Amino acid sequence: MQLSFFGAAREVTGSCYLVETTSTRILIDCGMFQGSSYAEARNFDALPFDAASIDAVCVTHAHLDHTGRLPKLIKDGFKGKIYATPPTVKLTELVLDDAEQVMLEDFKREYRPPLYEKKDVAETVRRFSGVKYKKAFSVGDCEITLFDAGHIFGSAFIQIKSPSETIVFSGDIGNEHAAILRDTDQLPATDALVLESTYGNRSHESESLRSAKLREAIIKTAERNGALIIPAFAIERTQQLLHELHHLTEEHLIPRLDVYLDSPLAIEASGVVKSFPEYYDQEAFQHVTKGEDMLSFSGLHICRTRDDSKTINAAPNPKIVIAGAGMMNGGRIRHHLVRYLGDPASTVLIVGHQAKGTLGHQLYRGDKHVHVLGHTIDVRATITTIGAYSGHGDQNKLLRWIQSAPTLPKHIFCTHGEEDSCLSLAKRLEIDFSIHAHAPRLNESVMISV
Numbered sequence: 001m002q003l004s005f006f007g008a009a010r011e012v013t014g015s016c017y018l019v020e021t022t023s024t025r026i027l028i029d030c031g032m033f034q035g036s037s038y039a040e041a042r043n044f045d046a047l048p049f050d051a052a053s054i055d056a057v058c059v060t061h062a063h064l065d066h067t068g069r070l071p072k073l074i075k076d077g078f079k080g081k082i083y084a085t086p087p088t089v090k091l092t093e094l095v096l097d098d099a100e101q102v103m104l105e106d107f108k109r110e111y112r113p114p115l116y117e118k119k120d121v122a123e124t125v126r127r128f129s130g131v132k133y134k135k136a137f138s139v140g141d142c143e144i145t146l147f148d149a150g151h152i153f154g155s156a157f158i159q160i161k162s163p164s165e166t167i168v169f170s171g172d173i174g175n176e177h178a179a180i181l182r183d184t185d186q187l188p189a190t191d192a193l194v195l196e197s198t199y200g201n202r203s204h205e206s207e208s209l210r211s212a213k214l215r216e217a218i219i220k221t222a223e224r225n226g227a228l229i230i231p232a233f234a235i236e237r238t239q240q241l242l243h244e245l246h247h248l249t250e251e252h253l254i255p256r257l258d259v260y261l262d263s264p265l266a267i268e269a270s271g272v273v274k275s276f277p278e279y280y281d282q283e284a285f286q287h288v289t290k291g292e293d294m295l296s297f298s299g300l301h302i303c304r305t306r307d308d309s310k311t312i313n314a315a316p317n318p319k320i321v322i323a324g325a326g327m328m329n330g331g332r333i334r335h336h337l338v339r340y341l342g343d344p345a346s347t348v349l350i351v352g353h354q355a356k357g358t359l360g361h362q363l364y365r366g367d368k369h370v371h372v373l374g375h376t377i378d379v380r381a382t383i384t385t386i387g388a389y390s391g392h393g394d395q396n397k398l399l400r401w402i403q404s405a406p407t408l409p410k411h412i413f414c415t416h417g418e419e420d421s422c423l424s425l426a427k428r429l430e431i432d433f434s435i436h437a438h439a440p441r442l443n444e445s446v447m448i449s450v
Helices: 070-075 086-110 116-126 208-224 238-251 264-274 283-290 306-315 331-339 359-364 395-402 419-433
Strands: 004-005 017-020 024-026 057-058 082-084 126-132 136-139 142-148 158-160 166-169 191-194 225-231 257-264 301-302 321-322 346-348 367-373 375-378 383-387 411-415 436-437 443-448
Touching: 004 411, 057 191, 070 086, 070 116, 082 086, 082 116, 082 142, 086 116, 086 126, 086 264, 116 126, 166 375, 191 395, 208 225, 208 238, 208 346, 208 383, 225 331, 238 257, 238 264, 238 321, 257 306, 306 331, 321 331, 331 367, 331 375, 359 367, 359 383, 395 419, 411 419
Parallel strands: 024 057, 057 082, 082 126, 166 191, 191 411, 225 321, 225 346, 257 301, 257 321, 346 383, 411 436
Antiparallel strands: 004 017, 004 443, 017 024, 136 142, 142 158, 158 166, 367 375
16 A cells, blocks of 8 residues: 655645555545635645546535635546545535635635636535445445544544555544544554644643633723624534533623624535434533533624624724634734724733634734735734634643553554644654554555555
8 A cells, every 4th residue: 555645744734645455545635735825725736646547536625725625626537435434524515606706705815826716616525425434435445434534524534444454544633622523433453543733732621721811801901992803614613612601601701792694605514514423422412412502602793794894893992802814814814803803902812722823823923013914914902812612632632532542553654744743643653552643745655554
């Protein structure tokens, strides 16, 4: 079995891996590279393989850095099926439609050409085939099984068994105690593991501290009569926040504030989440069976249209605004940042990983002057972070997941993380478990053998 790394190698975005046996070629993910622009230039490069030669694609989950180049793959000649869980199929359609709209707006404003068009998204969706967790299916000489990764709704890690070797692709492994989501499935026995390392060198705050820090950010911003701006990934992170705000509001633990959900994608994604209750964890499922709406509460305003979004500017402070994109490199969040980044009464709350080159990363590292939509802004707002709201497990979670396997993998490839994170996790694996661990570089290929 040959394995090639065509994305997310010593960086977080662009997930794309190719598995080849003597007769079968399977692509795992085909995600978008993301950096300073929403769809950066590398996405337009020719794919480093013949798209027409790929037998099938397996998608771990719907996030754009795992799905964003699927329409390009089809434009370039791919003719096969795309396999994913049913929620991932629905969510990916929303993600790709939203991406096409954002790229079209960027083209109108900055003359950057879009990577694909609506018809390409429609053809991509037509190729999808929904597969339930733990229901094995075959592609060529390989047997493939999807397991629950607990990262976002419908997310999977993927096991591929060839006649001679077994390999598992982690996708993104979920955080601990994420509301609504079920826990990550146990890692099955495997010869090799391609392991995400987004937080491979860090630990998150505890669940209780996560809630306390959110409450503190809300109260302090309200006391200053400011706006709390939360750039949130539309899938999973937004639903987690709505669930937490539902609890804080209903239990009267925060002042009664107006909350504006200004993300059409997040609004649509929340509808998908509600339509698949069989994928909830036990606690969430029990709430739903009682008729509770865990993603709604008094004071929540849903902003679907641009006109709805514009009304937020006139709404009095204090208030909370949740908008995408999560890395602040596109979407409606940029308009709110133009308005509030220079306001010392306001707060920007970062709740997810910020890839290098993005506006989010600049704010995370403490830049005092940033450029947003043609404006140069002096950052006077408070910038704060809560790592425990990340959808990614930290180093401790990843190590526990590896140890859940009946036998440890012989080879682990640390991917989907910045270089220091990948290398740190690989070193920890070699020291603690005596496993051959490696952080591959872009376009590197290796042979997997037992």
